[in-house]
Amino acid sequence: MLATSAVQAAITVSDSRGEHQLTATPQRVVVLNWDLAEQVLELDVQPIGVPNIPGYQEWVVQPAMPDGVADIGTRTEPNLEKIAELKPDLILAASPQKDLIPRLEALAPVLYYETYNQSLNSAEAAIDNFRKLAIVFDKAALAEQKLSAMSERFSALKAQLHQAYNGQPPRVVAMRFANQTSVYLYSQNSTTNYALTQLGLTPAMPLPATEWGIVQKRLMDLQKAGDSYVLYFKPFHEEKQLQRSVIWNAMPFVRAGHVNSVASVWNYGGAMSIRYIAEAMADSLLAIAPNPPAVKQDGQD
Incomplete structure (x- = not known):
């Protein structure tokens, strides 16, 4: 179940697989790919877990990764036990983690966003996913x-x-x-x-x-x-x-x-x-x- 700070109505959100229902705006999100970590940080949402934070700090740089975010392993092999310990109410996954979705769904609801694919214009996909994630976190205006x-x-x-x-x-x-x-x-x-x-x-x-x-x-x-x-x-x-x-x-x-x-x-x-x-x-x-x-x-x- 999604953690809530107040009683809220269910919300309809979408990812690269279609529409989903969430019981409330997520408060504790684990993000398994750097592009999605960047997206949520730009929406003023601090994830509780992100993979390979030293690598993110060297290669991605902007936006800066805040202190206190847990490092959950690598993007291709995230530490599922550590993710479970963080008690997320939402997990965000991308194509490198696609095969893990069934196992991740045993831990928390999963939303999957595909940005990099030969059939996609990656910039247009990134912008579209940014808007979709903004709905998830009630940040559309931002x-x-x-x-x-x-x-x-x-x-x-x-x-x-x-x-x-x-x-x-x-x-x-x-x-x-x-x-x-x-x-x-x-x-x-x-x-x-x-x-x-x-x-x-x-x-x-x-x-x-x-x-x-x-x-x-x-x-x-x-x-x-x-x-x-x-x-x-x-x-x-x-x-x-x-x-x-x-x-x-x-x-x-x-x-x-x-x-x-x-x-x-x-x-x-x-x-x-x-x-x-x-x-x-x-x-x-x-x-x-x-x-x-x-x-x-x-x-x-």
Whole structure:
């Protein structure tokens, strides 16, 4: 049964499987995937349990994970005993935990939200799930406020980039390093690609949709980017070694000074991650623009 602080009427909610009835607004939620953890935190809901919190703090970063949240193992193998001890009144699961749903339902009601799938536009799915979760937690007004602010932020950043690049926004390759010899490029259904288009930018090496919105390529394949702008997301722990790579330094975009790192943001996250991705990429591009702004953008409204 769902815990309640007051008597409430049952509410109808929806997830990727359909509609469900909850007896009340959840008060104790365990979240099994980072994108969903981000979504509920953005709704001003503090989960009682989240997997691999140190990893979240390194890779996701925003929004910050509050103190006092229990670490419940890994995303693929959450600790079911620990979850039971937390006495949740709701568990949120995503595709990495789909096979666990029958066992999880023995502990508490489960809502399942799918965001990353080859047939989905991940950004649109993340926004849709954000709205669905807002209904679950009675935060619909807050969700719409944040989505509206995100749209306004996109417009402001687009205008800044247009000016900084003298009316000719650059073609961009957004990527992560797998290691010093291979990279992950973002495909057309990724949240990163969506953020690029919201900034008025064009992917320099467009790729078809994939499950997670990424395609692994050899480092040498980046030659096809020519002198387009290349942005690589942190963390990348071999960055110093890369700067000494003959192959890397021979790339046309490196020779042209058209490359920069991007602050750590989560490219497989929820709705607000799209804003953070856009802000981080815009900051990176503005720093190497032909006509950079006088004051560095701080990512604030």
